[in-house]
Amino acid sequence: MPCTEIHSSFYRFVALSDPEGVAARLRELVAVGLGGNILIAAEGISGAVAGEPDVLQAFEAALQSDPLFGGAFAGLVFKHSACATRPFTLIKVHVKPEIVAFGVPGVSGLPAPERPDTHVAPARWRELLARPDVLVLDNRNSFEFKLGRFAGAIDPAVTHFRDFPAYVNEHAEAWKREGKTIAMYCTGGIRCEKTAAWMQDQGLQVYQLDGGILNYFQSMPEPEADWQGECFVFDKRIAIDTRLQETATSAEQVYAEEPPWRLARAKRLDPDG
Known part of the structure; x- marks a missing residue:
């Protein structure tokens, strides 16, 4: 059925x-x-x-x-x-100690009213994508980026979310010299909540897509105009398209170039039944 x-x-x-x-x-x-x-x-x-x-x-x-x-x-x-x-x-x-494991002591996603709000709605995000001074940064694992991404986005090539701070530290000074504004996104928004305030502390101008990719697909007309490929989801559907419909992509295809433990772990966490 x-x-x-x-x-x-x-x-x-x-x-x-x-x-x-x-x-x-x-x-x-x-x-x-x-x-x-x-x-x-x-x-x-x-x-x-x-x-x-x-x-x-x-x-x-x-x-x-x-x-x-x-x-x-x-x-x-x-x-x-x-x-x-x-x-x-x-x-x-x-x-758990954190609802999303960032791995930097003292960093929390709890609201901080004294900081500038970094959230931008999907319509504003579309405007940011077109600006030449904006660097679009994917805040997900590399295998997710390979499956689908916003046009022009950069892949930090990280295996785990906890590797993301090292990537930012490596590039932050160059981004500042170049006058770059960072537009950051993830699947549902939660990773960006953790990283946005921390990146502000590094002296970066940061925006985050409110509600993430899923909110963009749900809210915007013709989201496929800005998105290339599919969006990985952490459940047995594996991937969805810009209409939030499940695709035919399999876990074996997604993890084909990843260490074998990734596929084994995914199957172990929620076995078929």
């Missing part, structure tokens, strides 16, 4: 005083009918889940309104896409 599940991704950087308690309540809320992964840390929440529309709607409503969360997730933005393949077999809720 065709898959009728809906995929939902979300995150928020918000201070949580009791991550273990939040995780315990989430395990109760996702116990029936959902698959996916949710990460909880003192700095917030990040999740990708999928389920039948009514089940997913009930979970999203509970996440925003459950009294235990004290309004921490009220108004959370959910990015939805259809599924031809069931994205997840399992449901997991983990407590």
